[in-house]
Amino acid sequence: xxxxxSWKEIAPAGVxxxxxxxxxxxxxxxxxxxxxxxxxxLCLTCVMxxxxxxxxxxxxxxxxxxxxxxxxGCGICANECPTKAIxxxxxxx
Amino acid sequence: xxxxxxxQRTALNGDEAVAYAAKQSxxxxxxxxxxxxxxIIVEKFSEYVANGEVQTEFVCTESEHSALAxxxxxxxxxxxxxxxxxxxxxxxxxxxLFVASxxxxxxxxxxxxxxxxxxxxxxGDQSDSMAERDxxxxxxxxxxxQEAYDSIIQAFRIAEDVGVSLPVIVGLDGFTLSxxxxxVTVLSDDDALKFVGTRQLPNVLTHxxxxxxxxxxxxxxxxMGPIALTNYYFEFKRQQEEAMKNALEMIQKxxxxxxxxxxxxxxxxxxEPYRLEDAEVAVVCVGSTSGTLKTIVDALRQDGVKAGLLRxxxxxxxxxxxxxxxxxxxxxxxxxxxxxxxGGNGGAVYHEVRHVLYDAEAHPAVVNYIYGxxxxxxxxxxLRRVYEDLLRILxxxxxxxxITYLGLRE
Numbered sequence: 138x139x140x141x142x143s144w145k146e147i148a149p150a151g152v153x154x155x156x157x158x159x160x161x162x163x164x165x166x167x168x169x170x171x172x173x174x175x176x177x178x179l180c181l182t183c184v185m186x187x188x189x190x191x192x193x194x195x196x197x198x199x200x201x202x203x204x205x206x207x208x209x210g211c212g213i214c215a216n217e218c219p220t221k222a223i224x225x226x227x228x229x230x
Numbered sequence: 231x232x233x234x235x236x237x238q239r240t241a242l243n244g245d246e247a248v249a250y251a252a253k254q255s256x257x258x259x260x261x262x263x264x265x266x267x268x269x270i271i272v273e274k275f276s277e278y279v280a281n282g283e284v285q286t287e288f289v290c291t292e293s294e295h296s297a298l299a300x301x302x303x304x305x306x307x308x309x310x311x312x313x314x315x316x317x318x319x320x321x322x323x324x325x326x327l328f329v330a331s332x333x334x335x336x337x338x339x340x341x342x343x344x345x346x347x348x349x350x351x352x353x354g355d356q357s358d359s360m361a362e363r364d365x366x367x368x369x370x371x372x373x374x375x376q377e378a379y380d381s382i383i384q385a386f387r388i389a390e391d392v393g394v395s396l397p398v399i400v401g402l403d404g405f406t407l408s409x410x411x412x413x414v415t416v417l418s419d420d421d422a423l424k425f426v427g428t429r430q431l432p433n434v435l436t437h438x439x440x441x442x443x444x445x446x447x448x449x450x451x452x453x454m455g456p457i458a459l460t461n462y463y464f465e466f467k468r469q470q471e472e473a474m475k476n477a478l479e480m481i482q483k484x485x486x487x488x489x490x491x492x493x494x495x496x497x498x499x500x501x502e503p504y505r506l507e508d509a510e511v512a513v514v515c516v517g518s519t520s521g522t523l524k525t526i527v528d529a530l531r532q533d534g535v536k537a538g539l540l541r542x543x544x545x546x547x548x549x550x551x552x553x554x555x556x557x558x559x560x561x562x563x564x565x566x567x568x569x570x571x572x573g574g575n576g577g578a579v580y581h582e583v584r585h586v587l588y589d590a591e592a593h594p595a596v597v598n599y600i601y602g603x604x605x606x607x608x609x610x611x612x613l614r615r616v617y618e619d620l621l622r623i624l625x626x627x628x629x630x631x632x633i634t635y636l637g638l639r640e
Contacts, residue, residue, distance in 0.1 A: 141461055141462070142465070143465065144464075144465035144466070144468040144469050144472075147462070147465055147466070147469075148434040148435055148436075148444075149334045149395065149432070149434065149444070149466075149469055149473075150332065150333045150334040150444070150454045150455050150466070151332070151333075151454065151455040151456060151457070151458050151462075151466050152434050152435075152436065152444070152452050152453065152454055152455075153436070153437045153452065153453040153456060154435065154436075154437060155437050156437040156438070157437075
């Protein structure tokens with residue numbers, strides 16, 4: 138942990154001093170989305186619905202990837218999946 | 231700066247004077263929602279927009295909460311931003327007032343001071359903005375339409391100063407000032423614009439490690455005011471207190487510069503003493519009633535009474551030193567409050583003036599007068615009674631009544 142700064146050293150108005158890329162919000166989750174590759178049709182509904190941008194479509198690989206470092210485990214992807222290919226699991230990824 | 235020779239005398243009510251000053255201040259964005267007695271300000275400004283007299287983006291919102299949210303967003307992009315409200319409108323803005331000051335958005339807002347419901351009342355008192363005294367906005371209260379005009383022009387300079395960067399409320403008493411026609415001397419458009427200047431932006435360090443102007447800009451992305459918890463929130467609040475201290479200096483500086491340009495000044499910008507030097511009895515007042523009190527002081531002085539007045543022009547930041555040095559030699563002092571702090575043992579102005587005098591070497595007896603609520607008229611005869619009460623305290627050395635409701639039927 139770096140030293141916390143005094144009020145004289147920080148930008149005004151709570152301007153972010155660090156990028157949120159380094160802030161791993163994925164460790165907040167209780168449930169982890171797990172995808173059944175048999176049922177997944179790559180419709181990308183989950184990509185569009187993920188509020189954290191933690192599900193990415195990789196056209197170069199023809200695959201989707203879950204970024205578990207930022208997935209908070211909200212379960213919206215599982216709820217929206219038209220083929221019920223995503224299960225929320227208590228097991229760690 | 232040389233004195234502007236081409237000032238012009240015109241007839242404007244307080245609201246029109248505010249709108250005219252905003253027009254001359256090259257405002258980029260106005261977002262507002264109508265409410266009495268502020269209505270004329272935004273109405274008049276919308277005419278300027280419709281006539282093409284200003285280049286302002288004019289946003290009609292669905293509520294005052296949205297109006298201030300829109301102003302905040304505009305201000306965050308570096309735009310000069312103005313709005314106006316009163317009473318319930320200001321109360322609805324309550325949440326956003328803190329967001330605006332916390333985001334250090336130098337919005338200028340005119341408040342045509344009006345009573346709060348219930349019961350519903352559209353007339354003038356200062357309950358609305360006094361209730362927002364801890365919202366982090368600079369608060370300047372004016373005595374007449376001329377000062378309303380002058381103070382709006384000054385407010386942009388104060389708010390947008392890099393060391394201040396805080397929103398500013400300019401309060402003018404509802405109807406008494408907002409709807410009353412007065413002679414107002416205005417600057418030429420060029421002189422006004424030159425005085426206000428263009429908005430300056432401090433540089434801040436962003437998450438990308440770049441030092442860039444403090445504004446929302448896709449080329450240099452930054453996030454303002456998102457979240458600060460136990461580890462940093464306190465530090466940001468301390469910064470706002472420092473900005474208020476800087477405002478104390480800036481208000482005085484702008485007052486001097488404005489006097490050089492126009493020949494008009496208001497005390498030191500913070501307080502305006504009137505025949506106070508050797509006064510034994512004095513009154514502290516905020517807003518338009520100060521005008522009536524000045525004529526009473528003149529009459530009392532003719533009778534040989536050492537009477538004086540201190541008009542508190544800047545309520546936030548509270549000019550502690552100026553108040554103390556101006557008032558500590560007075561023997562008996564009355565503080566006028568045009569709002570109530572229910573259960574608070576007196577009004578807000580009373581609390582603060584009395585608090586300032588606690589550390590004075592010799593302090594006067596200080597009493598409180600609540601007056602003018604819901605637009606109740608305060609006649610010269612009633613106001614003269616305040617001085618007569620003070621003279622009685624001076625003679626007897628005793629305070630019999632700490633808080634008096636002036637003009638109330640008992």
